[in-house]
Amino acid sequence: MTTFAFRWQRVLLYAVLIIGSLLCLFPFYWLVRSSMMDLAQIFEMPPKWIPEPFVWRNFIEPFEQLPFGRYFLNTLIIVVGTLIGTLLSSTIAAYSFSRMKWVGRDKVFAILLTSMMLPFAVTLIPTFIGWQSLGLINSYAPLIVPAFFGGGVFNIFLLRQFYMTLPRELDEAVFVDGGNHFTIFTRIILPLSRSAVLVIGLFTFLNTWNDFMGPLVYLNDESKFTLAIGLQQFQGMYTAQWGVLMAASLIIVLPAILLFVIFQRYLIEGIALTGIKG
Template sequence: MKKRGWSWSRVLLYAVLIVGSLFCMFPFYWLVRSSMMDLSQIFLIPPKWIPEPFVFENFLQPFEELSFGRYFVNTFIVVAGTLAGVLLSSTISAYSFARMRWKGRDKVFALLLSSMMLPFAVTLIPSFIGWQALGMVNSYVPLVLPSFFGGGVFNIFLLRQFYMTLPRELDEAVFVDGGNHFTIFTRIILPLSRSAILVIGLFTFLNTWNDFMGPLVYLNDESKFTLAIGLQQFQGIYSAQWGVLMAASLIVVLPAIILFAIGQKYFMEGIALTGIKG
């Protein structure tokens, strides 16, 4: 009886998970389905679940009518620069807070964490005024350069938590052999924290790839627009061609989905490891 009760509870659990996953996947299915339809099929009542016929021309129009290819290049430039800055600065900063001893370290870290309480809207106008005074508006500098100065408080916190799980005996062994902090960081900490760094990289890629507010505030020239802004422009031009808009949205979403699918194993592993020790 006990085994049978466990079996039924498991069936119920899987049933709930399957139904929940269907609800989560339905918007994506609707996006894919609508991207292959013309306007007359999208709004049919009752709805048409499978396109008939398939309208693959919707995927060509974003590149023919707008500079969608250029938007891809611009987005990769911003993403690559931001990734480099975040991974470099956050790993170094986290190492300093986790493995080095210096006066006021914990107070500085507490102050750093308190900055997470500031909403983005509070710092938006002062930041814009500062970049405008430097003549950097309408360039990628305000979008990329800040990532080289800390790389985000959350990233530093996440890596610090992981670094603190590594035994300090490794540091002492390096010091005994005549090494220094640079040796510890490059030869021990970075190789052992590969999963945590991949998590930071995935978070950074997704946030930068989908960033709308930053490019909207700092970029004025259409030739410098990223995909998020380009998609908005596309929506304004093709407000009635929903099939083309859905196809453009699917093109923008696919790289992020593919990257997450590839790195899902390392993503979950890194999340688990960074939560071991507080």
């Protein structure tokens, strides 16, 4: 291949990547642009690409119309609780399935994987009835407690596959030195799987932060609502405050974007290292 042809291939590749990036970023641009417009500007045809004038009050309205600060605190409580429970239970369960030998281990893991095939809608009503019988509806328990009992089958599966790539000679060395499984888990496995655990943590944060269905089903008291439910209140049956809704959406999505920017390197590294090994 000549140098000229190679350069043209690279130019074509970069052009495709740039166009793809612009297409992916366009919805976010539209969100930012609409968050600074009033209703007339948003629906003006042909559309305006730059707000004129900039309606900065859209970013103040969510805090004046709704207890947005309270919604943020409620969401943070659920996110932190779910994150702690998921990381604890997923890492421990994955260690048990990958590094410990016990009767029926592989069969139990296979049954666990089959539960991933069940749609959320199938288990919604039985789960709701169960929490209702415990008298825990309109509390954060249904949203946080399940994280301490598995933290998601996919998380366990992902960590198990990663743990299995680590050499077992490390375990044997710890046993020779008089250590036990707790020593292996805390001193060997967790430090080596930091990137994989971080991936699980980031995915858990994003899923919990953006969760709408869970709080909608289990929370009835407005003082316990989350940010996702708060957004819905800007959209009524016959009308919607689109400018305020877009501004509130931008405020909510910024923490997730900031978190991704900060931990981007660790996220990519964790995804790359988390291989699939039988």
